[in-house]
Amino acid sequence: MRNLRLWSAAPARNVETASTPTVNVLRGLVARATTPLLPDDYLKLLNPLWSARELRGLVVDVRRETEDSATVTIKPGWGFSGDYQPGQYLGIGLRVGGRWHWRSYSLTSIPRRDKKLISITVKATPEGFLSTHLVNGVEPGTVVRLAAPKGDFALPDPPPAKLLFVTAGSGITPVIAMLRSLQRRGESADIMHIHSAPAADAVIFHDELRALEHAQPDYRLHLQLTADMGKLDFAALDGLVPDWKDRSTWACGPPAMLDAVEKAWTQAGMRDSLHTERFTIARPHNGGEGGTVTFAISHKTIELDSATTIMEGGEKLGIQMPFGCRMGICQSCVLPLESGYVRDLRSGAEHREGDRIQTCISAASGDCIINI
C-alpha cells in the first residue's frame, strides 16, 4: 500500500504541498498523462495560482506606509505553506522587462492568520531597483513568484520573559511581525523596543507602535529620531535600558547599526543573547575584482581573481564541476548562485544571487557562494 502511494506520487516528488502530501498522489497520477510536465503546468494557464511547481502569489493590495515604504499583500498560490515563524523572510520574484528579479523581505503578516494572505513591507532604497519597483510600480493583480519563508531570525514560542528589540529603518519589519503575533497569541513579555528613524513621519508602523504602547503596559518604545537626536550611542545603553544585559535581544537594521550593536554586546560578553538580521550583502566597492568563492555543498573555499572562472576555481579544489563546451554555449555547467555576485566574462554583465550562472564564463565579483 505504501509502495503504491510512493509510486503514484513519484512524478510529483519534489513539489511542495501546503497542507497534505496526499495531494501529490493525485498530482503524480495525473502527471503520468501530462509527462514530462505536471498537471500544474496546464492548470496555471487557467489560473496563475494553480501551480505548485513554482510558488506563486497574486498581489491583492499595495498600501503605502510612509513616503518611501509600502506594505504589499499577497495571496499565495498552491503549495505555499502558511507555516512560517514571525521574523522570517520571504523570497519574492518580480518580472521586470521580461526578467525575474529576486529579493527577500521580512514577512509582516502573522502566520496561519490574515485569511491566508501574507504581506511584506518594503522600503524603497535609492540603489534598490526592485524595492523601488515594489513600492511605486506594483499593481494589484500582478503575479509574483515566491520562495518558501526562511531565516533564523525568529521569536521562539513561548517567548523569553524579557526582550529587547533594537531596530532602525526598515529593520522594523521582522520585529513588527513578532510584536503582532505576540499580541495575537495573547502572550505577554516584558518588551523594550528601541527604534531609530530620521523623523517621526519616516517611522514605518508609527501609529501602530504608539497604539501598542498605550494598550500594552509591558511594551515600552523608545523612538530615536536621528535627524534631531543623532544616532544612538550603544556604549551608553545603560542609561536608556538599565537592564539590557538581562534581556534577549533581537536587532535588525543597516550594517553600521548592527556592527555597533555587535561590538557593544561582544564587549559586554553578551554576544550569545543577541540575534541579528542583515538585509544587505556587503557589495564590493571596486565593482567586481574577484573574491572568495565558497562551494556550499562541497564545503570548500577558494580565493579567485577577476579573470579566473568559477569552474576553474572549483576544479582546482577537486570539485566535480559539471562542464561541457567551456566556451559558454552549451549550458551544461549552469549552477545556482546562492549569494553574492559574478561577472559574465564575455559581456561583463553582472549576475546576482538567485540567478543560475554558466560557471565556465563567470568570474567572482566579490565574495560569492555556489551551490555544488
Added chain:
Amino acid sequence: MAITDIKAYAHLTAADIEEFGRELDAIRTDIEESRGERDARYVRRTIQLQRGFAVGGRIALMASRNQVAWVAGTAMLGIAKIIENLELGHNITHGQWDWMNDPEIHSTEWEWDTTSPSVQWKHSHNFVHHKYTNIVGMDDDVGYGLLRVTRDQRWKPEYLGNPVFNLLLGTLFEWGVALHGVELTKIRKGEKSMDEVRKDLRVIGKKVAKQVGKDYVIFPALSGPGWKHTLAANAIANLIRNYWAYLVIFCGHFPDGAEKFTREEYETESHPEWYLRQMLGSANFTAGPLMAFMSGNLCYQIEHHLFPDLPSNRYAEISERVTALCDKYDLPYTTGSLLHQYMQTFWTIVKLSVPNKFLEATCDDAPETNSELKFRIRSGIRESFGVDPNTGRRRGLRTALRELQTGDVATT
C-alpha cells in the same frame, strides 16, 4: 579531405577574420542588450499555444472513433509535439531563455516531450555538436554514426544501406535522437565502457517508459472503446513530428555548401574562425513566418549555429545582419527552398552509399565537401598535392597521375 585552412578557404586575411569576428560579437551584444518583455511574451505565448494544441488534441481524441475528431486530434497533437520539440525544447535547453531567470523556462529544468532525456541531449547536441560542428571524426552529427554524408568518411560496406538507413532515421527520428545519447561512435571506437553505456541506457529507458506509457497506454485507455483509434492517432502524431524534425535538421546540415572540416583546423582555430566554421558548416532554408515558427526557427540554422543561445525569435532579424556581413566579406550564405535543400541532401546520401572510386569528385572539390586545395590551380590543372592532414600521407606525383588517369580530379 575537408577544410583545414579556413582562412585560405574563405579567402580572408587574418585581419579580415578578426574584424569579421568583432562584427559578429557586436550582433550578439546588441541582441543581448535588447532582450526584454517583448521576447519574454513571445516564449510565454508559444508555451500557451503549444499546451493549447496538446490539450485540444488529447480531448478531440477522446472521441477518436469519430473521423473528424480523429483527424483534428491527430493534427493538433502532431503540431503540439513539433512546437514542443523544436521551438520550445530544443531552444530552451540551449539556454536561449535562461536570461529571463525563470526556473520554469530554463535550460537546467526543461524536459522535452520526446524519448531523448534532456540531460543527454545537452551533452551530445549542445556540447559535442555545437562545439565541434562538422569536424569529421569529432562531431557525431556528421552522419550520426549511421549514415555517410560526406566522402571524407571512409567507406564501409554498411554504407550500401545509406538510402535505407536514411528512410529509417526519418521514420524513427525520435528514437534515433534518444539513442544518439549513448554515442554509438564512441562505443565503436572503444572510448566508452559498457558500464557507462548501461547507465545511459537506464536513463533513456526511464524516459522512454514515461513517453510510451503516455501515448500508447494511458491516453488509449482513457478513450475507452476507441482505444485502437487513439493509439493509431498518437503513433501518427509522433510520425508527423519525426519526419518534420528530420527534414528540418537534415536541411540545416547536409545540403551542398554545408562544409566539413578537419581536426587540424579545429586545433588551430581562433574564436572568429569558430564563427566562420559555424557559418560555412550550416545551411538555411527559406521560410515564411509560419514555417519558420514550425521549424523552431531552425530555417535560420546558420544564425542558430553562430549564436546557439540567443532567443530564436530574433534569428530572423539576425539573419539580415549576417547576410549583410556575407556580402561585405564576399562569403557564401547557403540557403534555398526546403525542397531544393532536401533534394541535395537526399542525392548526397544516395550517392555516398558507394565507395569514392565510383564517385566523380574528390574530397577537395565535391558538392558536399571542399577544401582549400580546391582553389589551387597550376598550369590549368587543379592541384591537390601536399600532405593530407587527415591521413598524414603525402599526395604526390603518383596520386596526381592516378587522379588524372581515373578522372578523379576535375580539370578546368
